[in-house]
Amino acid sequence: MPSYHAPLADFQFLLRDWLKLDTHYQQSGYTDFDFELANEIIAQGAKFATDVIAPLNRPGDEAGCQLQDGKVTTPEGFAAAYQEYVANGWNTMLGPEEFDGQALPYTIAVPVHEMLNSANLSWRLTTMLTESTVLAMCKHASAELQQTYLKKLVSGEWTGTMNLTEPHAGTDLALLNTKAVPQDDGSYAITGNKIFITGGDHDWSENVIHMVLARLPDAPKGVKGISLFLVPKLLLDEQGNPATPNSLSVGSIEHKMGIKASPTCVMNYDGAKGFLVGEAHQGLACMFTMMNDARFQVGLQGLGAAEASYQGALNYARERVQSRAPQGIQQPDEKADAIIFQPDVARMLLTQKSLTEGCRALSLFYAKYMDKSHSNPNDAQAADVLQFLTPICKAFMTDMGLEVTSLGIQVFGGHGYIREWGMEQLMRDVRIAMLYEGTNGIQALDLIGRKLTRDGGKMLQSTYTAFAELVNDIQDAEQQSRAQALLDDFKASSAECLGMKAEDVAAAACDYLAFSAYSLIGVLWYSMADTAQRTDNKVLAESKRKTCAFYEARILPRRDAHRLAFRAGAESVLAVAGAEFDYL
Structure with a gap:
């Protein structure tokens, strides 16, 4: 099993030198924070991730979760690690101060979250x-529920969940059947079935605490x-302590390809007592507060798995x-050369490195605008940038996670396919990230259909302006x-999509998202690479310069293929129909 080491040097470079964290905090109103404090918190997070959480990853995958007598147990050590996490205050990082949270900047929390995902995604x-439940309640719940x-x-x-999906209703929540019947005491009786509930x-x-979507009797x-x-x-x-079991139960635990140590439950609600969050019939808007946060967090899962895979492949x-290397003998004292000197292995490693480090920069750029948005909710540009980048972060970073973990297996050769080396688990675990919180196809449709074309290019312009500030520096x-x-x-090229017909927009969606991601990460x-040349760490400076050159030569050309594809229209996509799909 590859050992995980937190990439603290890269975090330090990105936060101190590239994002200029001290200046950012002063401009964003986080006057109690600076890089020194951020670096200390992140270092402590690294210690927890590497020493406490990472060692549980392989055993947790082997053991999985168990359901017995209606109760779910997680693998040995998981609950104890969580208690340590809570005792040390990690769960409070982003919580509001009025409810005993730390209200840390996202530029501190996001590196910690990435490391936790690398260490143990389940x-x-x-x-x-x-954390997503807390956000939804802060924005939409009544003062009484909040208190x-x-x-x-x-x-x-206490922990929280998100209950959207039903056996017959996934992406299309219009098909949702779970019922909520008003009761005399102001509560509601919730009846229905939910599937794929993480931490149910x-x-x-x-x-x-379950956040459940349901329909009132008079619902349109x-x-x-x-x-x-x-x-x-x-x-x-009456004292606010857990007392009486509610009328809900776990029907089963899903048997999954990966994230086996995470309890993914089928939840049955049989007249369970619930309380309305927000306004009646406005549940989807309330839930999107959770979903948008979770979508970025799922992107971090792709990034976390990619980093762990790259580390394992590099060491191997x-x-x-x-x-012997084709460019000449590299290790004359050995019978052969290490495979890192083989050009094709170097190509795979640099693909891993350039995509992973590029996505880490994207995640911290996103975190910077989260800081701006939280410190000033009226910052329209920050809101636009976050809306435009959310589907890109979710979809591209998880697509990237799968590609990088697959390359990790490839570098190991046959050993990568064997469980004991741990590389295949990373690929199995990260595959779900392309599916939940809205499939990556849905993210692409959201980007091109809502964030670009329906908006008329306003969010595009805000994002362009944000990235132009980096270029100017x-x-x-x-x-x-x-x-x-x-x-x-x-x-x-993005502006070309504004006049497309609806079917052309839908056909272009995935290619447009990939084109956007490769462009912006470029x-x-x-x-x-430019900022790195002014750091004292000469090895890091050369690493960034040369990896940038690799990205430019070997990865960036992918955008041209995606642009050709999204310009092609829907005709070739929709031409084959009916029996034409079959072998006759």
Whole structure:
């Protein structure tokens, strides 16, 4: 099993030198924070991820979760690790101060979250959705519900879930059937079945707070008739303590390809007592507060798995001796050269490295705008940038995660396919990230259909302006010229989509998202490589410069193929129909 080491040097470079964290905090109103404090918190997060969570990853995958007598247990050590996580205050990082949270900047929390995903994706999932539950309640729940539930959720004493999907209703929530019947005491009786519920039950916390989408009796048809309800596993007594079991149960635990140590439950609600969150029939808007946060967090899962796979592949390539390098003998004292000297292995490693580090920069750029948005909710540009980048972060970073973990297996050769080396688990675990919180196809449709064409290009312009600020800071004239040309070309090509017919937009969606991601990450690479030349770490400076050159030569050309594809229209996609799909 490859050992995980937190990429602290890269975080330090990106935060201190590239994002200029001290200046960012002063400009964003986070005057109590600076790089020194951020670096200390992240270093402590690295220690927890590597020493406590990572060792549980392989055993957790082997053991899985168990359902017995209606109760779910997670693998040995998982619950104890969670208690340590809560005791050390990690669950409170992003929580509001009025509910005993730390209200840390996202530029501090996001590196910690990435490291947790690298260390143990299954373990991270439950804490992730608790954070999303807190966000939804802060924005939409009544003051009474907030006072009753938020402190325990912020602290991590209780955990949260998101209940959307039903056996017959996935992406199309208009088909949702779960019912909510008003009761005399102001509560609602929730009846229905939900599937794929992460952390639906477990042995980590005394109570689980479910956020459940359901329909009121007078609800209009379609998505406009959905409401959101808070449904606790245990109802509270007059002192606010968990007391009476609610009328809900776990029907089964899903048997999955990966994330086996995360309890993915079928939940049955049989007249369970629930409480309305937000306005009636506005549940989907409330739930999107959770989903948009979770979508970025799922992108971090792709990034985390990619980093872990790259580390494993790099270490193996340095140790595995086989054949002589075609450019000449590299290790004359050995019988053969390490495979890292083979050009094709170097190509795979640099593909892993350039995509992983590029996506890390994207995640921290996103975190910077999260900081801006939270410190100033009226910052329209920050809101636009976040909306435009959310589907890109979710879809591209998880697509990238699968590609990079597949390359990790390839570098190991046959050993990569064997469980004991741990590389195949990374690929199995990350595959789900392309599916949940809205499939990557849905993310692409959201980007081109809502964030670009329906918006008329406003979010595109805000994003262009944000990236142009990075370009303006590039000091190398040639690098700046290349970055500006790339950014201008991205904007011009994006504008071509504004006049497309609906079917052409839908057919172009996935290729447009990939084109956008490769373009914007290219801008980030030019910016990072330029900044690195002014650091004291000469090895890092050369690493960034040469990896940028690799990305430019070997990865960036992919965007041209995606642009040709999204320009092609829907005709070839829709031409084959009916029996023409079959072998006759």
